[in-house]
Amino acid sequence: MSKANSRGIVAYMEAPGVLRLALATVPEPESGGIVMRNSLANVCGSELHIWAGKHPVKKRGGLGHEVVGTIERLGDDVTMDNRGQPLAVGDRIVATYFQTCHRCFHCLEGEYNLCDNAYEFFSKQPEEAPHFHAAFSTHSYIHPRQHVYRVPDGLSDEIVVGANCALSQVMYGLDQINPGAGQTIVVQGAGGLGLYAVAVAKERGARVIVVDSVAARLEQAQAFGADAIVDISQHPQLDERVRIIRELTDGRGADAAVEVAGIPAAFAEGLQLLRRGGRYLVMGNLSPGVSIDYDPGLITRKALTIVHVDRYDGRYLWKALCFLERNAARLPLDRLSATVFGLENVQDALDRSLDRSVTRASIDMRSIDAMLEQLESDPDTQVLESGAPQNEKTES
Numbered sequence: 001m002s003k004a005n006s007r008g009i010v011a012y013m014e015a016p017g018v019l020r021l022a023l024a025t026v027p028e029p030e031s032g033g034i035v036m037r038n039s040l041a042n043v044c045g046s047e048l049h050i051w052a053g054k055h056p057v058k059k060r061g062g063l064g065h066e067v068v069g070t071i072e073r074l075g076d077d078v079t080m081d082n083r084g085q086p087l088a089v090g091d092r093i094v095a096t097y098f099q100t101c102h103r104c105f106h107c108l109e110g111e112y113n114l115c116d117n118a119y120e121f122f123s124k125q126p127e128e129a130p131h132f133h134a135a136f137s138t139h140s141y142i143h144p145r146q147h148v149y150r151v152p153d154g155l156s157d158e159i160v161v162g163a164n165c166a167l168s169q170v171m172y173g174l175d176q177i178n179p180g181a182g183q184t185i186v187v188q189g190a191g192g193l194g195l196y197a198v199a200v201a202k203e204r205g206a207r208v209i210v211v212d213s214v215a216a217r218l219e220q221a222q223a224f225g226a227d228a229i230v231d232i233s234q235h236p237q238l239d240e241r242v243r244i245i246r247e248l249t250d251g252r253g254a255d256a257a258v259e260v261a262g263i264p265a266a267f268a269e270g271l272q273l274l275r276r277g278g279r280y281l282v283m284g285n286l287s288p289g290v291s292i293d294y295d296p297g298l299i300t301r302k303a304l305t306i307v308h309v310d311r312y313d314g315r316y317l318w319k320a321l322c323f324l325e326r327n328a329a330r331l332p333l334d335r336l337s338a339t340v341f342g343l344e345n346v347q348d349a350l351d352r353s354l355d356r357s358v359t360r361a362s363i364d365m366r367s368i369d370a371m372l373e374q375l376e377s378d379p380d381t382q383v384l385e386s387g388a389p390q391n392e393k394t395e396s
Helices: 045-051 163-177 192-203 215-223 238-247 264-273 296-302 316-327 333-337 343-354 369-377
Strands: 007-015 018-025 034-042 066-074 092-095 139-142 148-150 184-188 207-212 228-231 254-259 274-282 305-308 339-342 361-364
Touching (some): 007 369, 018 369, 034 092, 066 163, 092 163, 092 316, 148 316, 163 192, 163 254, 184 192, 184 264, 192 215, 192 254, 192 316, 192 333, 207 215, 228 238, 238 264, 264 296, 274 296
Parallel strands (some): 184 207, 207 228, 254 274, 339 361
Antiparallel strands (some): 034 066, 066 092, 092 148
16 A cells, blocks of 8 residues: 555545445655554544534534554655654554644634644545545545654554544643542543543542443443442432432532533533532533523532633643553553444444444454455445545534
8 A cells, every 4th residue: 555646445424324435546745744554543422423413514524533553655854753753654653633733813822722723634525635634544644733643662553542532632621620639520421531531530649430321331430440430320310410429529529520421411410510619621512502401600609610622732642642651551441442343334333332332433444455455346436536625614
């Protein structure tokens, strides 16, 4: 696949719930750009919102953004990563799926996670060059303003794949509410982000309580260090769960909470679980248009601090790799990619993630020669050509 004009495979969403596979020519990178040969990619919660048709704008296009791979082609002037480490063809890397333009209002304010041009390339349609805009493909095109970091040699693809974006966003988010040693934090949702939140909070010395309804997820949470779990299926009433949290916190409620359930009702519940003066990090609810009832007076009377986080500062991707190095021997991090699908089975991976029968699905693209040969020989295979109009600007 390293030969000039070779082709790769792109899996993209034709419409919500409808997946297509296509061929595209692997591009030569521009000055400052990189072509990465994808190894392993995760199904993140934002993909599920898009796949289910709940995204406010994106109804078609590439899917996937959590990915690890190796450098296949280096553009001119690319000699090192964003940490200053040398880069060469064949090196394993991770990269932010968004760019930081350093020109817009938010970048000039130092709010790099809110860059107005973050998705300038990620939002493009697959027909538009350089075609490989998303992770569920054999390649990813990395533009000059994306953060790129070489992967430490001791970390496997299975451990590293979640660094961007789940672990990076969790670390960035927790820094905004700063749960300290000896404090109690409630994690709402034990999917990929929730399990990372457990691990990061435990490393900070916090006591962690996890709330979820899926037994397998709660078991995973305990393996990642959760001190207590609350099974919604066993305690279906909100007042029951509030009582349990208060019993576990000397009647006060938690010092902090993290919403990564992606369920609007979880937000209103989180307000009930916090003590007076508590801090609430909200990351899971990311699709506008769904309203819930909640009591704003309760927020005031409890003097709560509520922080909503969108994306993360690109520097946190390096912090995530450092966290993985410190904890690879202590935590079952490779279990987060335990349910693996081939690139030909992306639709199955999305559907099973959506019905929550798997905690975190991964797409393995390390052996796709037979699949590529089959698509090349099929006269009905779609071949992506450049020149299609751009998709409207989207947000994930």
